[in-house]
Amino acid sequence: MASLDDFGTDELSQRLQKELPRKRVLIVDRHPAARDALRLMLSALGVTNVTGAGSSAEVLRQVKASTFDIILSDYVLDDGRDGQQLLEELRQQHLIPLGTVFMVITSERGYHNVISVAELAPDDYVIKPFTSEQLQARILKAVFKKNFFAPVYQKLDQGAYIGALNACDRLLANTSPFELDVLRLKGEILNALGRHDEAEAIYRDVLARKSVPWARMGLAFALRGRKSLDEAETLAQQVVDEFPQYLSAYDFLAGVQEEKGRLEAAQAVLQQAATLSPNNAGRQRVVGDVAMRNGDLDAAEKAYGKVLERHRGSSLRQVDDYANLSRVMLDKGQTAGARQLIQELKRDWRGSRQGEYAAAVMDSLCLQAEGEPEKARAAVAEALRLHEALERDGDPAKPISHKIAVDLAQACLAAGDGDAAQTIMKKVAAENNDNRHVLARIEGVFARTGNEDAGRALLDQVNREIVELNNRGVLAARSGDLEESVRLLVDAAEAVPSLQFLVNAAKAISALMDQQGWRDELAEQAQRYLQQARARDPRDWRVLSGKEALQRVAGKYGKRIS
Known part of the structure; x- marks a missing residue:
């Protein structure tokens, strides 16, 4: 990080020191005495x-x-x-704005253990022991950088990505101590919006001046977005080889390899990263998913177990964490272990309908494995009742777990209810038609019962229906009939609330209002669709692009949307 001396001056230092006493500070330490000592140190600085x-x-x-x-x-x-x-949880749950300075206090040994694999980087590390003057210097540096990027961060916190791009351009228009940081942020925003050609140009410009790993990875993202998978894979592999601690490169490389159908290579790359940073629960979950597709049950058990261990007691935990591990144990014939996990699921998610539903589904599969078919059928009946209730009364922004829905279909097949199984799997396939893990899981359920052909036929039918539904709305829009386009795409989103249909419907509504004027009821409908799409994948560029389109129209008519 740049220092105050790099751009400044006593005047700047004095101004920031005057700002410091107005800052609100949260000290996090399990020892009251340590919190008191740090509070006294801050008091000496006027905080x-x-x-x-x-x-x-x-x-x-x-x-x-x-x-x-x-x-x-x-x-x-x-x-x-x-x-x-803690930082991961705060950022993923959007509990702190991007402008909040987050600093980690650690020992010398802890610093060396942590800094090399820190994946969600704090603004700084402060090494024990330190003086109040050293703490002040570190805080001032972090505050200065946050102040510099405040116009961009404020827009990003609002989800206004075009506004954030404009803020980046204004920062770049002046001499900046953080020019490369601004270019990096601008490239990330462009990639997030799916504007890969523009992102590519930025990263190639940076690389012409300085060969930095983040620019190579940004370029790889842009190339992947343009479907240049071989070139993207080569770049990512180079970063992994030359900068082995740059862990996001492993995730990207594995994603490209998976997209190219090289699942064993993808698993190997992910496990390399998981060895370097075993506490990244998101990556461990992907390791488990890929290992399951590869039939590597031992690796899947280890990965899913790490996820459950890492998220236990955290707001990031999911019912899937319990179901994933119990599913592996059942596949390995470890019914006692699966039974224990189901009991933990019932205890930890008591009072949650999602938890009760997941427990009933996994209970049925476990009872089948334990040789209790009558009890298994009763559990399936309860799971189906809860599934219907969640679909009818649940929060659309918190969709039912697609993995557990497929487990329910498997349980229905085991209980002899093939019609219910087909209905569930067809709906899951339609709503997740571009999710390779979900489609592979559905194929796997059919394969277990010797019905591979039936599985392929179902997925082919779903794909044809989705293409037909989408094409009708898109063709209406291209012909200029925006009213008909909205009607068709809204019907599609209501019938099949997949990410693609939800975003398309929201964009069609935005286009209609852009042409015919703002309508509150349509704007609320578009927002609801985007919330549902975001729940499926908050990082998908299509979701961000759809929100940006709606915000642009809202700005045109002087409206504000959340």
């Missing part, structure tokens, strides 16, 4: 608006109730968790 938290759960309560400018977190937290995991 008095300080709150303490002794546990991760307390941090979550505090950030939901108040906004903090600075969070100082010890690396070692309660229950074996760490500051890196």
Whole structure:
């Protein structure tokens, strides 16, 4: 990180020091004495608006109730968790804005253990022991950089990606100490919006000046977006070979290899990264998914077990974490272990209909494996009842787990209810028609019962129906009949709420309002579709592009949307 001396001056330093006492600070440390000592140190710097938290759960309560400018977190937290995991949870749950400074306090040994594999980078690490002057210098540097990027961060926090791009351009128009950082951020935004040609141009320009790994990876993302998979794979492999600690390159490389059908290579790359950074639960979940597709049950069990261990007690936990591991144990014939996990699921998710539903599904599969067909059928009946209730009354922005729905279809087949199984799998396939893991799982269920041909026929039928539904709405839009396009695409989104249909319907509504004027009821409908799409994949560029289209129309008519 650049230092104040690089761009400045006593005047700048003095201005930032005057700002510091107005900052709200949260200290995170499991030891009250350590929190008190740090509070005294901050007091000597004039910072008095300080709150303490002794546990991760307390941090979550505090950030939901108040906004903090600075969070100082010890690396070692309660229950074996760490500051890196806390930051991951806060960022993924959008509990702190991008403008919040997050600094990790750690020992010299802890720093060397952590910094090489820190994947969601804090703004800085402060090494124990340190003086108040050293702490002040680190905070001022971090605050300066946050202030510089504030116009971009504010737009990104609002989901206004075009506004964020414009803010990047304004920063680049002046001499900047962070020019490469701005270009990096601009390229990431362009890639996120699916504007891969523009992103490619930025990254090639940066690489012409300086060969930095992030620019090579940004270029690889752009190339993958343009379907240049071989070139994207080559670039990512080079980064992995030359910068083995650049862990996101492994994820990207594995994704390209999976897209090219090289599942064993993808698993090997992911496991390399998981060895370097075993605490990244998101990657471990993907390792488990790919290992399951490869039939490597031992690797899947290890990966899914790590996810459950890492997320236990965290707001990032999912019912899928329990179902994934119990599914592997059943496949390995370990019914006792699966039964224990189902009991944990019932206990940890008591009062949650999603939890009750998942437990009933897995209970049926476990009872079948235990040789209790009558009890299994009763569990299937309960699971079907809960499934119908969730579909009828559930929150559309929190869709039913597609994996557990496929498990329910498998349980229905085992119980002799083939019609229910077909209905469920057809719906899951339609709503996840571009998700390779889901489609492979459906094929696997059919294969287990010796019905591979039936599985392929079902997926082919679903694909034809989706193409036909989508084409009718798109062709109407191209012909200029926006009213008919909206009607057709809304019908498609209501019938098959896949990410593709939801975004297409939202975009069609935006185009209609752009031409004919703002209509509150249509705008609310578009927002609802985008929320549903975001629940399926918040990082998909189509979701971001759809939201940006709606925001652009809202701005045209002086409206504000969340």
